[in-house]
Amino acid sequence: MTTLLVAEHSNTALSEQTAKALTAATAMGADVHVLVAGKGCKPAAEAAARLAGVAKVLVVESDALEHQLAEPLAAVVTELASGYDAIVAAATTTGKNFMPRVAALLDVMQISDIVTVVSPDTFERPIYAGNAIQTVQSGEAKKVITVRTAGFAATGEGGSAAIEDAAAAADPALSSFVGEELSKSDRPELTSAKIIISGGRALGSKEKFEEVIVPVADKLGAAVGASRAAVDAGYAPNDWQVGQTGKVVAPELYIAAGISGAIQHLAGMKDSKVIVAINKDEEAPIFSVADYGLVADLFDALPELEKELEKVQG
Amino acid sequence: MKILVPVKRVIDYNVKARVKADGSGVDLANVKMSMNPFDEISVEEAIRLKEAGKADEIVIVSIGPAQAAETIRTALAMGGDRGILVKTDETVEPLAVAKILKAVVAEESPELVILGKQAIDDDSNQTGQMLAALLGWGQGTFASKVDLGDGSVDVTREIDGGLQTVKLTLPAVVTTDLRLNEPRYASLPNIMKAKKKPIDEKSPADYGVDTTPRLTVLKTAEPAARQAGGKVASVAELVDKLKNEAGVL
C-alpha cells in the first residue's frame, strides 16, 4: 500500500500546498512517495525530501514538464500509477487541471476537493458551494484524490527521504506553452496567509482598491483578496478571487470590506477562524457569518483602521 | 467547423441548497433549476465564434432527466442550432458523463468541445479534463480567452498565480471560466424560433455507456453552522476586540 503525492512546485521551489496535501495523504495511512515532475526541479525535490514522513521522492525531468501542462504531466503520473493504490494532489489550478485527466486514463472516478480523510477509502467533500458536506466512499482499486488544502495544516520538515530519478513518459504533444502573466507581489499568498483583507464591488475602482485596501493589508502583513464582482470589474486581478469558483481560504483573520456575502463568496472564506465584515448595509448577509461586524462606510472605516493599527502596533 | 457544448441542468445559483433531514442528499423538490452558469458562458462563446464566421454549427448536449430538454431549449434560444438529450433519471458521475460525451463526439465529429469548468451542484471540476483524456485531445481549462486559429486554438487560462496561455492542436477541449464573456439573454423571437429547433432523444445505453456510480455517497450533511457574532460600534472597538478578545492581531 503506497500513496503517490504529486507535488505542486515552481521547479525552483516547493509550494506550501504540497506540505498541506501531504497531511491528507499521510492520514490515509500508507507510505507516501512524492513525485516532483518538472524541468530543473531538483531544488523542489530536495525540499520535498525534507518533509516529515515522506518515504521517497521521485524526480521526473523533461522540457515538456517545465510548465506543468496537463497532457504531459498526466502521462507521467499515469505511467507511474501501477505502483500505487492512491494518487493525491492539492486542488490548486494545476491539480484540478491534470488530475481528472489521470483519473480518466486510469478509468477511475476522482474524488475532488476532500476536506477530511475519514478512512483510507472514505472522505468528506463539500458540494453546492459548501452548503452540504458529502461523505463518499470509493470502491475503486486506485483512488484519485484532490485535496482542498485550506482544510489541512502543513506537514513540517524533519524528513530525509531518498531522491530517485524516474523516466519521463513521452509527451503526447497536444499542447504547448505560449506565455504567462504572473502577478508579482511581496505580500503573502492568499492560500497560505494568516490574515486576509478582501474588497468587493463597493471599492468602485482599481485606484480606490489600491488606495484603501492595500495599505491596511500592508499594516497587517496580510494577503489581499477580492469578490468576483471586484475582479470582473477589473479592480483586482483574477488570482485574488475568493469563493466557490476562486480560491478557498481559511486564515486566522478574514476582513471583508464592501462585500455583500453571496453564497459563492461565503463558500471560499466561511471556515476562517475570525471573520470581520465592514459594510454600510446592516442587513448584508456577510454579517451572518461575521464574528465582528462594523456597519460603516469603508472609505471612512479603512483609513481609520490603518491609524488604529498603527497605535496598537506602536 | 462544428462546436459541441455540453450543458447541465443544476440548482439555480441564487438558491441556497438545503440538506434533507435524513441525510440522504440535497432537497431539489420545488427548487428553481437553471443552466449551470459556466455552461451559459460556453454557449455564448460558441455563438460568438459562429458569429465571427469561425464555426458553422453549434450542437448542444445534456445528460439528465426529461426536464434537461428545457435547459437545451434555453441554449438553442441563445443561438445553438440543435440539441441532443441523453435522458436518464439516475445520477451520472463526471466519468460516465465524459464517456457519453466521447460517444457523442464520435458521432458528431466536432473540432471543439466547450464545457463549463465546474458544475455548481457537485463542484467536481472534472468532466472536461476527463473527456479530453478519453479522446486523446489537448485541454484548455479555466479559459478567460479563446483565440481560434487554423488547426489550433490559443487558450488563456485563469491559474492560481495569474494567467497562462497554451496552444492546443485541434480538435480540442476547452472549459470556461467566469471572465470569458458575459452570456446574452435570449430574445423573445429567438425563444419562439428555438421551439422549432430539433432535439434528438437518446439514452446512455444507446451509446453503450454503463452509468453505474463508482462512488458511494454514505451521507450528506449540513456544514458546521457558524454563529454570527455581534456588531462593534467603532473601528477602535474592533481593533481592541481583535487584539484582546480574539487574539488575532
Ligand SMILES: Cc1cc2nc3c(=O)[nH]c(=O)nc-3n(C[C@H](O)[C@H](O)[C@H](O)COP(=O)(O)OP(=O)(O)OC[C@H]3O[C@@H](n4cnc5c(N)ncnc54)[C@H](O)[C@@H]3O)c2cc1C
Ligand atoms: C457561477 C458563479 C460563480 C461565482 N463565483 C464566485 C466566487 O468564487 N467568488 C465571489 O466572490 N463571487 C462569486 N460569484 C458572484 C456572487 O454571486 C456575487 O455576485 C459576488 O460575490 C458579489 O460581489 P460583491 O459582494 O463585491 O458585490 P455586491 O453584492 O454588489 O455587494 C457590494 C456590497 O458593498 C456594500 N457597500 C457599498 N458601498 C459601500 C461602502 N461605501 N462602504 C461599505 N460597504 C459598502 C453594499 O452594501 C453591498 O453589500 C459567482 C457567481 C456565479 C453565478
Ligand SMILES: Nc1ncnc2c1ncn2[C@@H]1O[C@H](COP(=O)(O)O)[C@@H](O)[C@H]1O
Ligand atoms: N449531466 C451533464 N450533461 C451535460 N454536461 C455536463 C453534465 N455534467 C457535467 N457536464 C459538463 O461538464 C462541466 C463540468 O462539470 P463537473 O465536472 O461536474 O464539475 C459542466 O459545466 C458541463 O459543461
